[in-house]
Amino acid sequence: MVTKRLEQKHSFGKRWTHWVNFPVLFVMIWSGMLIYWANDVYEVNAGPVAFHFFPDAIYRTFNLDHRLSEGMAVHFLFMWLFAFNGLMYVLYTVISGEWRDLVPQKNSFRDALEVMLYDLGLRKQLPPQGKYNAAQRVTYSAIIVMGLGSLVTGLAIYRPIQVAWLTEGLGGYTWARLEHFALTLGYLGFFVIHIAQVVRAGWGNFQSMVTGVELVDNKLEAKEPVHE
Amino acid sequence: MSNPKSPLSTPEQELAQRTRRGFLGLGVGAAAAVGGWQWLWSQPQMGGVPMPLRRVLDANARLTQGALFGDQHLAPEFPPERIQQIRANGDFGLEAPLDPESWRLAVTPYRGAAPAQLTLADLKKLNKLDYTAEFKCIEGWSSIVRWGGVRFRDFVSMYAPGAERAAFVSLETPDKEYFVGVDMASMLHPQTMLCFEKNGQPLELAHGAPLRLVIPVKYGIKNIKRIGAITFSDQPPLDYWAEEGYDYYAGL
Structure with missing residues (x-):
């Protein structure tokens, strides 16, 4: 019989900022939609496919219409929580040295493609990996850059005269607003894939994001790849 | 256990x-x-939002006005070929018919100086100001417009001297249906103007004829159309949209 032991997987600082970010980002996206509704001009037109952000049914179903002032008031409170929590995560990751497990390495971008093919069942072998696979390194780093991007584009449309240099650098006010919106779509895409991967990885992986530890075999060579 | x-x-x-x-x-x-x-x-509502949210809006405004940014940054100006069509959005206070001949700007100067009734001709005696800037609506759209008028700062020196010591300016439509309150620093901003021309033509009624406020450092909601009265005060004056849950400062 294989004996098992508990191994520390996710540090306290990482779990704390992760679970704080979840509701805070949710409130930011929700209040952002209350704001966006007042000038909902974006649509995707790819040949025959057209999608308008957002169909009236979405506004009605989730009660998002005619709430601009409320959206702004909430957005401009929770922006501080979002920024502070993100800063705490980055500081923690840098000081603890955990960034080494997370930032992409030389081969990460190429390997990430192979991880993706593996996950889709199109490839049998995973490339060699550390605590996080190449796709995770790329994604978890990109999401932090995106968070910074949301703060920067957000500031550019929040105070476009005070930071006119920044707003102009992002292509002007209307472009900065579109960039801010596009980043939010990016979070939604991340969220869908993240949840699918968490479900796939199973209970042990999920509970380790809550408790910090997971049960591993004492024989380390049998270690399963980590997905989350 | x-x-x-x-x-x-x-x-x-x-x-x-x-x-x-x-x-x-x-x-x-x-x-x-x-x-x-x-x-x-x-929490109890304060101006249409729960008190803590109102406090944060006000704190954000103080931070913007304070050491972090300062409030005399200029809005970027644009070449005339980038002028865009601007929609006529708000019509509060514009319903009554307007007789340009009998229109007057009622000015109540600061601390008991004599009130004045000004005509457009009185205002046009001041130096003309003309620039092209991006007008930004709080709804999220924006348009590049060329505005013509006179600096509010010059208007105060000429017709309400000393009033720059007040903390706020109140501006109302003649029927008092629409009204805004603006902090003095923003009113004295060099681009803040009493405007009577849009894209080189006299203002249309829907855009605020005969006289409107153009204040690029604020959202459109503060750019009141058809001004009938200007008053100076130390207390924040009533503001139409700030009572409906919007930021009083509404600064950009």
Whole structure:
């Protein structure tokens, strides 16, 4: 019989900022939609496919219409929580040295493609990996850059005269607003894939994001790849 | 329940205990978040939003006006070929017919100086100001427009001397249906103008004829059309949209 032991997987600082970010980002996206509704001009037109952000049914179903002032008031409170929590995560990751497990390495971008093919069942072998696979390194780093991007584009449309240099650098006010919106779509895409991967990885992986530890075999060579 | 001090016999048991504790902690955190959210919305309303949200809007405004940014930054100007069509959005206070001949700007100067009734010709005696800037509506759209008028700063020197010592300016439509309050620093901004021309033509009625405020450092809601009266005060004057839950400062 294989004996098992508990191994520390996710540090306290990482779990704390992760679970704080979840509701805070949710409130930011929700209040952002209350704001966006007042000038909902974006649509995707790819040949025959057209999608308008957002169909009236979405506004009605989730009660998002005619709430601009409320959206702004909430957005401009929770922006501080979002920024502070993100800063705490980055500081923690840098000081603890955990960034080494997370930032992409030389081969990460190429390997990430192979991880993706593996996950889709199109490839049998995973490339060699550390605590996080190449796709995770790329994604978890990109999401932090995106968070910074949301703060920067957000500031550019929040105070476009005070930071006119920044707003102009992002292509002007209307472009900065579109960039801010596009980043939010990016979070939604991340969220869908993240949840699918968490479900796939199973209970042990999920509970380790809550408790910090997971049960591993004492024989380390049998270690399963980590997905989350 | 096992005694937490006694060593747990197996890793499985320890994991079970840590899982219970972990999810309990997560549950407590979630309950605290929901409780905090409910507390926020149970607070007394102040200008159409719960008090804590109003306080944060005001604090953000102070931060913007204060050392972090300062409030005399110029709005970027654009070449005339980038002028865009601007929609006529708000019509509060514009319903009554306007007789340009009998229109007057009622000025109540600061601290008891004599009130004045000004005509457009009186205002046009001041130096003309003309620039092309991006007008930004709080709804999220924006348009590049060329505006012509006179600096509010010059207007104060000529027709309400000393009034720059007041903390706020109140501007109202003649029927008092629409009214805004603006901090003095923003009113004295070099681009803040009493405007009577749009894109080189006299202002249309829908855009605020005969005289409107153009203040690029604020959202459109503060750019009041068809001004009938200007008053100076030390207390924040009533503001139409700030009563409906919007930021009083509404600064850009």
